[in-house]
Amino acid sequence: HTVAVRVKLARRVEIEEVREAFASFTSLPQELKLHSAPAQPIIVRDEADRPQPRLDRDAGCGMSVTVGRIRPDNVLDYRFVALSHNTVRGAAGAAILNAELLAATGWMTGRKGRRGDGETV
Incomplete structure (x- = not known):
């Protein structure tokens, strides 16, 4: 899939902040180091x-999303x-990653909502 996106942000930010927000993004699958999770979910x-x-x-x-052509937008704030x-x-990769996440957080074993370290997610 390829999508052209235009966004309006809650506050004014510089283009480098937008770029860095994408480049530094990680989530629970990366924290848990799940097998199917890319180390870098968004590549700029x-x-x-x-x-x-x-x-x-x-x-x-x-498994990564590639983002590029980040630039200011005349109507909203930025486009990419x-x-x-x-x-x-x-379809396939997301289903596998979701299953890994469910297993890692205990939703398949009755310990739902827990990470491996016991913290609730």
Whole structure:
């Protein structure tokens, strides 16, 4: 999937803050180091012509989302293009990662809502 996005933010930010927010994003699958979770769920490309399906669909073994063409927008605040692999990150990969997350947080064993360290999630 490729999507062109325009966003209005809650506060004024510089373009580098937008870029860094994408580049530094992680979530529970990364914290738990789940097998199917990419180490870097969002990869930022700075080239003017990226992302491109042919070049970027397999980023993070197909499980990362590639974001690029981040730029100011005249109507809203910023615009960017995001790309993900339809099968790997979409249907199949997401199902596997969701199952890993359910297992890791105890939803399949009756210890639901707990991480491996016992903290509630």
